[in-house]
Amino acid sequence: MASAGTLAGIFFLTVALYCGIDPFKYSAISDFPDFEAFQVDLAPWSEIPADRDAENRLQKSEIRFLNQVQGPESVAFDPLGRGPYTGVADGRILFWNGESWSDFAYTSPNRSELCDPKPSPLSYLKNEHICGRPLGLRFDKKTGDLYIADAYFGLLKVGPEGGLATRLATEAEGVPFKFTNDLDFDDEGNIYFTDSSTKYQRR
Numbered sequence: 012m013a014s015a016g017t018l019a020g021i022f023f024l025t026v027a028l029y030c031g032i033d034p035f036k037y038s039a040i041s042d043f044p045d046f047e048a049f050q051v052d053l054a055p056w057s058e059i060p061a062d063r064d065a066e067n068r069l070q071k072s073e074i075r076f077l078n079q080v081q082g083p084e085s086v087a088f089d090p091l092g093r094g095p096y097t098g099v100a101d102g103r104i105l106f107w108n109g110e111s112w113s114d115f116a117y118t119s120p121n122r123s124e125l126c127d128p129k130p131s132p133l134s135y136l137k138n139e140h141i142c143g144r145p146l147g148l149r150f151d152k153k154t155g156d157l158y159i160a161d162a163y164f165g166l167l168k169v170g171p172e173g174g175l176a177t178r179l180a181t182e183a184e185g186v187p188f189k190f191t192n193d194l195d196f197d198d199e200g201n202i203y204f205t206d207s208s209t210k211y212q213r214r
Contacts, residue, residue, distance in 0.1 A: 045210075079112060080105060082132035085193065087148040089171070090155050098145025100132040104159065104173075115173040118143035118161040139163060139214050147193030147204065160191045160204050162213040 076083075082100030089096065096115060098104050102122065106115040119126070119142050126142035129135060135142065140163050147160035155171035158179075165188045167176035181188055189212050194204035207213075 084146045085148040087150055089150050090152045096148060098148055100135040101126045101128060102143035104145055116169040116176055118145050118159055118164045118167055118176050120175060136214055149194055149196060158194055160194045162190055165191050166204055
């Protein structure tokens with residue numbers, strides 16, 4: 012008769028084999044057959060900052076706007092210090108006026124009732140490619156224009172009055188953007204932005 016240790020070993024080996032083969036395609040990446048993983052070497056422990064928050068400020072922080080905005084991503088303040096402005100899961104950029112949130116801009120020219128507010132950020136996933144998903148936000152402090160990195164619509168810009176953002180770039184050197192993510196300005200006003208994948212979209 013097999014010992015408990017042998018049975019446990021067989022069980023764990025079977026589970027590992029099942030997870031590795033994924034015969035029923037339960038894995039989150041099962042729809043990406045050419046997905047390739049790479050090992051990332053972490054920094055030695057000696058290089059990791061050792062400073063700690065002696066005042067425990069994070070534990071004393073207050074959760075704001077719970078259930079008022081769904082999936083806020085980047086936060087930006089305009090040249091007059093107003094805001095915050097944030098992109099949310101239904102494709103809008105919202106503005107906090109000190110008392111309530113209001114619509115400021117949106118990235119998709121195809122907005123419809125599909126994009127109406129829903130109970131959770133996950134409710135928007137199937138329509139993100141239609142409604143847009145604004146991720147990175149930065150204001151041009153000289154012009155007041157808001158620059159937006161939208162996961163599906165690329166790099167966009169909207170004026171100080173808001174409304175529908177204008178697309179500035181959807182590809183680079185003939186390669187379409189798949190997952191535009193964040194952006195920033197340098198001191199000369201040049202814009203740098205990231206595209207997280209040339210192959211996979213966020214959805």
